[in-house]
Amino acid sequence: MSRISTFPLAVILTAISICANADTRTAPQSSAKTLQKAGVASGSQESSFAVDIPRLIEVSVAKVLEDHEDVQLDDLIIEQDGIYFHCNPAAYWRFVNTVTLELPDQSGPASLCEARLVFILKDTLKKNSQVADSASGYCFNTIDFESVRAIVYGSGAIETGRGKGHDGGTVLCDEHRVFLPVDEAIAQYTNQEKPTEDSSSP
Amino acid sequence: MATHDAQGNSLFVVDSPDLIAKTADSVYRERDDIRNNELVATPSMVSVRCEPQQEVRLPVYSDTQCPAPLVISSPCIAYVHFPLRSTFKSDVTVLHDGQCEVHFSYDFVTAQQLENGDILVNGGNGGAGGSQTGDCATLKPYLEIEEAIALHQNALMRESAAITQP
Numbered sequence: 001m002s003r004i005s006t007f008p009l010a011v012i013l014t015a016i017s018i019c020a021n022a023d024t025r026t027a028p029q030s031s032a033k034t035l036q037k038a039g040v041a042s043g044s045q046e047s048s049f050a051v052d053i054p055r056l057i058e059v060s061v062a063k064v065l066e067d068h069e070d071v072q073l074d075d076l077i078i079e080q081d082g083i084y085f086h087c088n089p090a091a092y093w094r095f096v097n098t099v100t101l102e103l104p105d106q107s108g109p110a111s112l113c114e115a116r117l118v119f120i121l122k123d124t125l126k127k128n129s130q131v132a133d134s135a136s137g138y139c140f141n142t143i144d145f146e147s148v149r150a151i152v153y154g155s156g157a158i159e160t161g162r163g164k165g166h167d168g169g170t171v172l173c174d175e176h177r178v179f180l181p182v183d184e185a186i187a188q189y190t191n192q193e194k195p196t197e198d199s200s201s202p
Numbered sequence: 203m204a205t206h207d208a209q210g211n212s213l214f215v216v217d218s219p220d221l222i223a224k225t226a227d228s229v230y231r232e233r234d235d236i237r238n239n240e241l242v243a244t245p246s247m248v249s250v251r252c253e254p255q256q257e258v259r260l261p262v263y264s265d266t267q268c269p270a271p272l273v274i275s276s277p278c279i280a281y282v283h284f285p286l287r288s289t290f291k292s293d294v295t296v297l298h299d300g301q302c303e304v305h306f307s308y309d310f311v312t313a314q315q316l317e318n319g320d321i322l323v324n325g326g327n328g329g330a331g332g333s334q335t336g337d338c339a340t341l342k343p344y345l346e347i348e349e350a351i352a353l354h355q356n357a358l359m360r361e362s363a364a365i366t367q368p
Contacts, residue, residue: 045319047317048221048224051213051252059213084250085250086249088246
């Protein structure tokens with residue numbers, strides 16, 4: 001995991017007001033993860049981002065336990081899947097009071113980027129699987145669960161909320177979604193090897 | 203912008219203006235099929251995805267043998283979607299008081315940056331669409347790259363000011 005550093009910020013005084021609502025319809029990412037590399041030497045330029053996933057999970061869990069006293073650490077599991085950060089200057093800039101619908105002062109918490117983590121309440125997780133096409137070996141797998149969602153804003157604020165979820169899809173029948181206790185989810189990021197560039201020479 | 207926990211430790215940093223600028227430059231430099239000035243932008247063009255043990259395999263070319271691919275471990279990867287100017291299709295409806303609504307669709311290309319700073323310019327492509335309302339005279343369903351960089355820089359400045367408030 002790359003380390004956090006401080007990036008210089010250019011002073012931009014121009015305020016651009018725009019309200020866009022664009023939804024990605026299809027975004028086939030590189031499933032094979034075989035990509036064309038730009039003409040830059042490996043590590044020749046500084047990365048524009050850095051993330052401390054273990055700490056992110058730790059502080060999110062701490063806030064979840066603080067906000068929801070009926071939830072214990074052992075109740076929570078996390079799906080072994082990606083953690084996403086979305087950046088949008090038009091969204092989440094201001095926190096809206098969901099009771100009064102008042103916008104707080106401009107100098108209040110603000111965020112360009114935010115991360116969302118979903119902690120599933122272990123005992124509520126129900127997995128369902130139906131054979132979709134026995135000839136090709138595909139199944140329709142779904143899960144139902146109750147959860148506590150944590151949103152970590154760029155300002156450092158963390159919001160949590162209870163919710164229910166249902167999702168699923170058609171996958172190969174031998175593919176199974178994996179859910180991990182919090183400590184194991186963190187260990188996935190702390191136990192991995194440093195970035196390597198093996199097999200670089202023919 | 204850095205996020206800090208109660209102990210003042212940073213949790214994540216995404217310098218999205220820098221990311222947009224660097225990846226756009228790499229796309230123009232490395233992809234012959236992308237014409238000059240073809241890339242445009244949207245406010246929400248930047249994201250980061252982290253996945254344990256995520257790695258990228260890069261082909262290694264050789265005329266004489268079949269070398270193993272270059273494998274780079276990068277649990278987190280930043281993605282930047284660039285709509286293609288020439289692919290935009292839009293349908294504008296006049297509302298009232300000089301306001302218009304535009305429905306649009308476009309194709310985009312994706313560039314990626316790994317944790318070590320490497321930039322990959324063939325990270326995928328696809329289509330997207332949406333709608334937007336605003337003044338008919340200025341309504342535009344996309345931003346120029348320079349406008350997006352300025353927008354993100356401005357957001358970072360506001361965020362920085364908010365964080366440093368006593």
